[in-house]
Amino acid sequence: MSKDDLLDIQGTVTSIHGGGLYRIQADAGHEVLAQLSGRMRRFRIKVVTGDRVTVSVSPYDMVRGIITFRAR
Numbered sequence: 001m002s003k004d005d006l007l008d009i010q011g012t013v014t015s016i017h018g019g020g021l022y023r024i025q026a027d028a029g030h031e032v033l034a035q036l037s038g039r040m041r042r043f044r045i046k047v048v049t050g051d052r053v054t055v056s057v058s059p060y061d062m063v064r065g066i067i068t069f070r071a072r
Helices: 038-042
Strands: 007-017 021-026 031-036 052-057 064-070
Touching: 007 031, 021 052, 021 064, 031 038, 031 052, 038 064
Parallel strands: 031 064
Antiparallel strands: 007 021, 007 052, 021 031, 052 064
């Protein structure tokens, strides 16, 4: 599966778990457990509770994802 096949979902960070995992409440109503993308880790972009984020998820597993963008 390529990066073009991933779905982008908007949501809000509700909690931060150990090991770099974030729980995100999606606008569609479900929750996603996500981690930061490599580019966000590389540039040390911080994500805190309450931030609006874009999460890329696989159409086959909508429970896990990768945070690709933090809105201002």
